Amino acid sequence: xxxxxxxxxxxxxxxxxxxxxxxxxxxxxxxxxxxxxxxxxxxxxxxxxxxxxxxxxxxxxxxxxxxxxxxxxxxxxxxxxxxxxxxxxxxxxxxxxxxxxxxxxxxxxxxxxxxxxxxxxxxxxxxxxxxxxxxxxxxxxxxxxxxxxxxxxxxxxxxxxxxxxxxxxxxxxxxxxxxxxxxxxxxxxxxx
Amino acid sequence: xxxxxxxxxxxxxxxxxxxxxxxxxxxxxxxxxxxxxxxxxxxxxxxxxxxxxxxxxxxxxxxxxxxxxxxxxxxxxxxxxxxxxxxxxxxxxxxxxxxxxxxxxxxxxxxxxxxxxxxxxxxxxxxxxxxxxxxxxxxxxxxxxxxxxxxxxxxxxxxxxxxxxxxxxxxxxxxxx
Numbered sequence: 001x002x003x004x005x006x007x008x009x010x011x012x013x014x015x016x017x018x019x020x021x022x023x024x025x026x027x028x029x030x031x032x033x034x035x036x037x038x039x040x041x042x043x044x045x046x047x048x049x050x051x052x053x054x055x056x057x058x059x060x061x062x063x064x065x066x067x068x069x070x071x072x073x074x075x076x077x078x079x080x081x082x083x084x085x086x087x088x089x090x091x092x093x094x095x096x097x098x099x100x101x102x103x104x105x106x107x108x109x110x111x112x113x114x115x116x117x118x119x120x121x122x123x124x125x126x127x128x129x130x131x132x133x134x135x136x137x138x139x140x141x142x143x144x145x146x147x148x149x150x151x152x153x154x155x156x157x158x159x160x161x162x163x164x165x166x167x168x169x170x171x172x173x174x175x176x177x178x179x180x181x182x183x184x185x186x187x188x189x190x191x192x
Numbered sequence: 193x194x195x196x197x198x199x200x201x202x203x204x205x206x207x208x209x210x211x212x213x214x215x216x217x218x219x220x221x222x223x224x225x226x227x228x229x230x231x232x233x234x235x236x237x238x239x240x241x242x243x244x245x246x247x248x249x250x251x252x253x254x255x256x257x258x259x260x261x262x263x264x265x266x267x268x269x270x271x272x273x274x275x276x277x278x279x280x281x282x283x284x285x286x287x288x289x290x291x292x293x294x295x296x297x298x299x300x301x302x303x304x305x306x307x308x309x310x311x312x313x314x315x316x317x318x319x320x321x322x323x324x325x326x327x328x329x330x331x332x333x334x335x336x337x338x339x340x341x342x343x344x345x346x347x348x349x350x351x352x353x354x355x356x357x358x359x360x361x362x363x364x365x366x367x368x369x
Contacts, residue, residue, distance in 0.1 A: 023337065024327040026277035030247050033200055034321050040195040044314065047198065051222035051310030058218055065211045098254055099209045102285040106215060106307035113285065 062107040063151070069103070070148045072096050077141045081134065093137075094123040100144070108153045111160040115143050118164075118171040125175045127182035136174065140167055196321045202227035202244065203317075206237040206251035206260065207283070212306075216250060216283070219310050223317070234258025238266060245275050248317060253284045253291055260284075261298040268299035268335050276334065277327060279320035283308055299335025301325060 101116035231237035
């Protein structure tokens, strides 16, 4: 059970003078609670080994989990394609891609993580969400689908490497050109 | 000699993905942690935090409803938070520099990249228990000291305003005193 920290009242930052600072030593509640006498090194090694075994045991689920994630991604892409102007469809597609980015490497699909990174960049880094090119979204989603379907799980895989790198390069170039375009439009608007 | 008793810890995991929460939970259980709670979005993370007051929070940057870094900022608001000093470990695939800086400036304690290895997670949790970081308070920031080390080669001005900074544990007042 958690031990509730003693109630402390800390002066409001709003009352501080601009430019001033204070260094505060936090209460040692957690240290007092969880630091015990005994040898650390052997405990540490055993705990880490147990955790690695536990992950190994879970890994039999990884393929199924990834297939489920890909299905979610395909459904989200369909909804987005049906109405690219609907904010919730865009948000859902981004959410699924972002989740997949986070877990794919853990589930032993490192190339899927890389493709998700450049897909998420399309959603996050473009100045205008109206200018997301559907063809590039399709290429990313189709690449992820293929990688999971073909079971591309390990490094190195030359085809997956080339595909992930190409998608990242094309996306980065597109984002850079859009940012330049947006800056030029902004400059023209303020000059005019 | 001392060891961290993981079975004494209560940990809150916040991640929108159920599979990731299961993986982190299995890892923490293997470390010996018995009291583990989960939140799938920022709103439930804050609710659990307020009700249970966990010892450590492990959270992703992006959460639905209330964003992960907003959760961190709210927890680090000393006027209203039940435990503003709680160690907060970010566990995320958003590893670009801007995300690291944003997390640091929101007041996180440690930053871990996915995929996380059991070893990295274990050592981070151990670190936040064994060597809690000093906190810094300014008008705009309350959180762990963002300076991780003192650079002996720096000969410029102290950029923290009034100089060396005094240890201010006198600012704590126990309730009822």
